[in-house]
Structure formats: structure tokens, C-alpha cells
Amino acid sequence: MTSLTLVRRIAARPSIVFEALTTPEGIACWWGPDDGPVLLAETDVRLGGRFRVRFRMLDGSEHESTGEYIEVAKPTRLVMSWRWTHGGEPAEAGEESRVEIDLRPIDTGTELTFTHSRLQTDASRDSHEQGWTGAFDKLERHFAK
Amino acid sequence: MRLEQEGSISVGELARPFAIKLPAVMKHLDVLGAAGLVTRSKQGRTVAVRLAPDPMKEAMDWLRRYERFWSARLDRLVAYAEAQEAKAGTMKAQEDA
Numbered sequence: 696m697t698s699l700t701l702v703r704r705i706a707a708r709p710s711i712v713f714e715a716l717t718t719p720e721g722i723a724c725w726w727g728p729d730d731g732p733v734l735l736a737e738t739d740v741r742l743g744g745r746f747r748v749r750f751r752m753l754d755g756s757e758h759e760s761t762g763e764y765i766e767v768a769k770p771t772r773l774v775m776s777w778r779w780t781h782g783g784e785p786a787e788a789g790e791e792s793r794v795e796i797d798l799r800p801i802d803t804g805t806e807l808t809f810t811h812s813r814l815q816t817d818a819s820r821d822s823h824e825q826g827w828t829g830a831f832d833k834l835e836r837h838f839a840k
Numbered sequence: 841m842r843l844e845q846e847g848s849i850s851v852g853e854l855a856r857p858f859a860i861k862l863p864a865v866m867k868h869l870d871v872l873g874a875a876g877l878v879t880r881s882k883q884g885r886t887v888a889v890r891l892a893p894d895p896m897k898e899a900m901d902w903l904r905r906y907e908r909f910w911s912a913r914l915d916r917l918v919a920y921a922e923a924q925e926a927k928a929g930t931m932k933a934q935e936d937a
Contacts, residue, residue, distance in 0.1 A: 697903060
């Protein structure tokens, strides 16, 4: 599994950071990758609730990602699944990843730890299922005798 | 390291320098194989192990892509949250006055 972790220290209390992460108004202010607009932001912040965000980049391309809230502990932790439903990375079509955000109160505000994890990829799942494991299991049993 | 130098190697040769039994080596290779990092092929009575460079490169590409993607966004999130905090602070100061 591949995962990326980024840490930021923010001069704002955790409840304000949590709102910025989860309200449509908040998301509209930071989700876009450049100065292009966020076209749509929907959030249903509860266990099993979904989010959907669509934005347009300056080059005119539109991208949309969606996912489900897997853990919601306001204002300290948020876990959600992540999937591109329009645009995004063609290489990742249909691939689901996971975003975990922890907010820890510190003297100056909040320490945000952000982790995006790629779950097992299609390629590795396929190679796993192609059956060479079966052949090696046999070989392993042979050596174990 | 040895896989990198030699390209392909048999499981027996791979296991030789280690003080572990062959089935244990196979278990390690199962894990690497499931992660798509090595491939194995049977050639007669020996099993050749080979590094799979593509999944490794693919993983690095993914990391680089999302590091760019999220770094810029988190910077904007920080700026936005700090502005909201400043606003909340001003409102509180007004209430207190």
C-alpha cells in the first residue's frame, strides 16, 4: 500500500479547521487546485454520508471526486473514501483510495495530519488472482515436507 | 539489492545467504508478490524471482502526483482557516467590548 502523509500547523482552533474541511462554503475556498472555481460541493458529514465536489481548472477541464465518510469525530478526526468520478487521473479510474485527517489541538491552534492511502491496486489484485500463488503454495508444501 | 544487480535469480540462490528456511523465504516473496513488487516464474525445477519495476515506478508516480495535488490545497486550507479564525476572534473581541 502506498500512502502520502502531510502535516500542517494552523493558527486556528480545531473546530474552525474541521468546518473548513467539511462545509460546502469552506470546501469552495480551498479544494480547487488553481484559481479555477469549485462548481459544486455537497457534504453529508456523518458515518456513511457522502461528499461530492466538482471543480473547473483554468485550462477548462472539469473534475469531480466523491466518497463516503468512514469516520466522523468532530472536531478531531475525519476519514473518507476517495474516488474520481469525472476527469481526475485516468490511470485511477474506478480505483478507491482513502483520506484520513487528524486534528490535534496545539498551543498555537491545530496540527493537521493528512494521509492519503492508495489501497491495493487493480494490477496487484489481478496478479494475485492470476493463480501463480497457487503454484507456489504447492511448491511451498513440497518444501515443507 | 541482489535482484537489482542480477535481474533474475532462483529462490534457492536468493535464500542462501539468509539463516531462514526456504518456506519462510517463500512467505516473504508471497508478500512482495501480492504487493506487485516481484514476479516469479517457474523454469523447470527452479523458480526465478524478478523485480517488477513497473508497480514500484507507478507507486512513486502516484506519490508525486498527490503530493503536488494536496500540498497546494492544504496551503489554501490553512490560509482559509486562519482567516476564519481571525474573523471569529474579531467577533469575540466586539462581543467582549
